Amino acid sequence: RALPAPDMTGVWNVLRTVRRQGAPGAIARIDDRNTAHWAALGVADRRTGRAISNADRFRIGSVTKTFSAVVLLQLADEKKLKLDAPVNRYLPGLLPDNRITVRHVLSHRSGLYDYTNDMFARTVPGFEAVRGKVFTYRQLVNRSLSKPRTTKAGGAYSYSNTNFVVAGMLIEKLTGHSVRTEFRNRIFKPLNLRDTFYVHPGKKIPGRFARGYLTPDKAGAAFVDATEQTVSWAQSAGAVISTTQDLNTFLSALLGGKLTSRAQLAQMQRWVPAGGVQSYGLGLRRRDLSCGVSVYGHTGAVQGYYTYAFTSKDGRRSLAALANTSNNGTVLTSMRGTLESAFCGKKAK
Ligand SMILES: CC1(C)S[C@@H]2[C@H](NC(=O)CCCC[C@H](NC(=O)C[NH3+])C(=O)[O-])C(=O)N2[C@H]1C(=O)[O-]
Numbered sequence: 001r002a003l004p005a006p007d008m009t010g011v012w013n014v015l016r017t018v019r020r021q022g023a024p025g026a027i028a029r030i031d032d033r034n035t036a037h038w039a040a041l042g043v044a045d046r047r048t049g050r051a052i053s054n055a056d057r058f059r060i061g062s063v064t065k066t067f068s069a070v071v072l073l074q075l076a077d078e079k080k081l082k083l084d085a086p087v088n089r090y091l092p093g094l095l096p097d098n099r100i101t102v103r104h105v106l107s108h109r110s111g112l113y114d115y116t117n118d119m120f121a122r123t124v125p126g127f128e129a130v131r132g133k134v135f136t137y138r139q140l141v142n143r144s145l146s147k148p149r150t151t152k153a154g155g156a157y158s159y160s161n162t163n164f165v166v167a168g169m170l171i172e173k174l175t176g177h178s179v180r181t182e183f184r185n186r187i188f189k190p191l192n193l194r195d196t197f198y199v200h201p202g203k204k205i206p207g208r209f210a211r212g213y214l215t216p217d218k219a220g221a222a223f224v225d226a227t228e229q230t231v232s233w234a235q236s237a238g239a240v241i242s243t244t245q246d247l248n249t250f251l252s253a254l255l256g257g258k259l260t261s262r263a264q265l266a267q268m269q270r271w272v273p274a275g276g277v278q279s280y281g282l283g284l285r286r287r288d289l290s291c292g293v294s295v296y297g298h299t300g301a302v303q304g305y306y307t308y309a310f311t312s313k314d315g316r317r318s319l320a321a322l323a324n325t326s327n328n329g330t331v332l333t334s335m336r337g338t339l340e341s342a343f344c345g346k347k348a349k
Pocket residue numbers: 060061062063116120121122123124126159161214238298299300301302303304305326327328
């Protein structure tokens with residue numbers, strides 16, 4: 001069933017709203033078959049006042065998880081990995097429970113505790129303590145294992161960054177290459193994502209980018225410029241840099257069946273409830289919109305940057321949106337409105 005025309009007025013209204021709610025800048029781009037629509041409001045840099053634009057690169061946070069899942073599903077296609085095999089078959093002794101499988105990890109049903117809960121319990125001190133740090137995957141996993149599991153293996157959905165740190169370890173063990181090399185060779189280059197990078201442990205965003213502003217916990221306290229950080233606390237769970245156009249290209253290619261076999265794409269869309277109108281597959285979120293349309297992609301929250309990146313079932317219409325602040329739940333919730341405008345069109349009066 002054809003989608004209604006995107007409602008760009010609605011998108012502009014969402015960007016105006018999030019600016020009012022505290023975001024220095026916000027952008028959105030819709031790629032609808034061969035037609036692109038975009039909107040941009042506010043600043044990429046509060047010091048210089050430079051206007052933000054859809055040409056600006058930014059940190060995509062957990063949208064990175066979809067990239068990591070794609071690489072592992074490609075390895076499944078290449079018979080180098082079985083989704084229902086225990087993680088410990090590929091990484092002997094890593095996890096304390098041999099029943100935790102690759103599928104459990106990619107669907108947040110491993111029970112592995114999310115170490116970022118403690119790391120960022122106090123937003124600014126937590127961030128300042130790690131922004132320049134470089135962690136090994138094992139250090140991050142050990143932080144998780146120092147806490148009790150949140151569920152038994154294969155139990156209920158419980159979001160945890162730890163799962164996609166384990167995904168990065170699997171990628172490196174099964175390929176003998178770094179996550180950076182595998183992202184580049186399997187996704188960035190084939191799709192010609194010229195503005196998409198994995199620079200860990202580098203702290204700088206290459207080229208032209210939007211600065212990211214972390215909202216402190218204390219009301220009224222000044223923004224913290226969070227642009228420069230290693231994102232080593234997340235790596236294969238959150239360290240990719242991209243643009244709205246490249247994210248649209250990526251998700252369109254994924255749901256369009258260009259990155260994995262149909263069989264693995266179907267595995268990626270075996271859904272578990274993830275709260276409200278959300279479901280989670282393997283490194284992929286499904287959101288059921290008010291007009292009955294479901295969209296597929298991921299959201300991201302990394303210091304200074306909130307991202308939405310979703311596409312239609314056939315990948316022919318995609319939306320990516322970014323607000324360059326974080327730790328501001330009102331902005332994160334309001335940004336969801338870009339999905340309704342992009343895929344449900346104008347609200348019936
Ligand atoms: C589930 C989410 C929203 S959170 C998860 C992941 N981001 C993180 O785990 C970092 C959380 C701390 C970020 C920080 N917040 C605090 O420090 C709060 N004390 C801020 O807002 O900048 C990501 O990205 N995911 C989003 C996702 O998957 O959609």
